[in-house]
Amino acid sequence: MRRVLAKCIIILSLLFPVFLLSAEEKELTVPKGGNLSTLLRNEDIPSQQISEVTRALSDHYNLRHIYPNQKILIKTENEPDVRLMELRLSADFDEDIVVKYNGYAYESYPEKLTLRMVPIAAEGSIESSFYNDMAAAGVAGSKIMELFRIFSFDIDFQRDIRKGDKFKVLYYDFIKEDGTVAKHGPIVFAALKTNFTDVNLYGFVTDSNEYDYYSSEGKSVRKTLLKTPVANARISSTYGKRTNPIYGYESFHKGLDFAAPLNTPILASGSGTVELAGWFDIYGNCIILRHSNGYKTLYGHMNAYGKGIKKGVRVKQGQVIGYIGTTGMSTGPHLHYEVILNNVKINPASVKSPPERNLTKAEMERFEKRRAQIDELFENLKKKD
Ligand SMILES: [Zn+2]
Structure with missing residues (x-):
């Protein structure tokens, strides 16, 4: 049986020489101070191909933007000679740039990724620190920093935070087909209940296409300092x-x-x-x-x-x-x-004071619907936990 199979492969290989080629897929990491050429040279890619590949890549990607630790996927074939068949790198969270060998030359093109949006809801109370307890509740580090910023209009982090203060967070993760997180989306909802204040913030896109945070009553959170502390002065x-x-x-x-x-x-x-x-x-x-x-x-x-x-x-x-x-x-x-x-x-x-913006009547109607949807989504997600 095995002999028959071997014979088949030989016959097929003669008919379709591609069968003999051994393809290899590899994820490379750009080293500190390294560039794409050295990276590919280390993989024994001939320099002629490296220069053709980088030329094709530069049609859609600025090579100066290559950074240390960046991941670069390559597919090579080693028979009869080494040939770089494909190179892929991430240009944006939802876009790759692909360079492909089409049999006689390299061509490159951007490829939009199919991403799934997955809501992430977290809830907890402050026991050791705002950061640690948020992280323990599953909130991504970059999102915790974002929460610091959006809460800072209402909360004095040096003094207001006490043990037992309660928080809620909702945001979306963008997930790639391979299951990895392409990007954490913006915070959709964040709540913090302290001894002093009860802050509920809802992300909302205004009619002028600005994304900002509003209280349950639809008031903008961006209130730094009043420009004039005396009326009519x-x-x-x-x-x-x-x-x-x-x-x-x-x-x-x-x-x-x-x-x-x-x-x-x-x-x-x-x-x-x-x-x-x-x-x-x-x-x-x-x-x-x-x-x-x-x-x-x-x-x-x-x-x-x-x-x-x-x-x-x-x-x-x-x-x-x-x-x-x-x-x-x-x-x-x-x-x-x-x-x-x-x-x-x-x-x-x-003192930079972002213009305080009240929602228009139409925006307010949209905001109230959105707030109800967000509240419902959060409750449903927490029920599933
Ligand atoms: Zn004075």
Whole structure:
């Protein structure tokens, strides 16, 4: 029987010489400081073929973009001579560039990959650290970093996170046909319940095609610092060099002055904790608020403090914290306002504040449907666990 089979193979091989060729498939890893040519040379590919292959590849791929640890798949045939038949590398999470030998030359083309989207739902509570417990619940590392960023508008990670705080996360993985993850998709839903706050964030694409996160009520989470902590005020002195209005010498004004009538309300420019509410040297009656991510704001020369404002109290963005005055070293009713980042006074006008965007009525209707779908998907996925 075996002899018959062997005979068949010999006959077939004579008819179809390809049968004798031994094809080999291999995954190569670009070494540090290495390039494609050296990589292929190490596989004993003749230099003529290497130059033809790289020329074909460069039609669709910038060879300078080849990076250490990049995976490159090759198919070679070793009989009668070494021939690189195919080379494939990933150009994007959903696209490969393929170089193929067509019998007389190399040609290259991009190939879209078929990806499956698989929802990943995770839930847990903080026991050791935000990062560790999220990772233990199955959240990918890059997604945890993304969560830090999107939560940072509402959560001060240095102070607000306590043992037992609860989190929920939902995102999609893009899975290749071979079962490996091509890419982790953006966070679709993230929730964090702490002693101080209950944050629920839903990813949503607006009519102008912008993807951003909104609270259950459809409010944008991007709220850094208000540009103007006093309504109807005019800037009477900007940040920078100026002649001191009291002593006449040239000095550097490390804040913004807002002139407004006595007792005009002053608003917290961001949510945070009152670090100081009291007399502070030249600033007179002064408030310092501590916000997340190293930001503090200072409000000077106030006539009076807002209701309930004292050290340690948490305030919401836009809450009235005090009233315009002229206490301390001041020439008239105004607010002296400073923004301090990591203990350095910065120009308040330079603080990047993404435009707060309210959803339109039509968007709001879409948002509410999407929120319900996301909630349902999350519950269903958790039931399956
Ligand atoms: Zn000032």
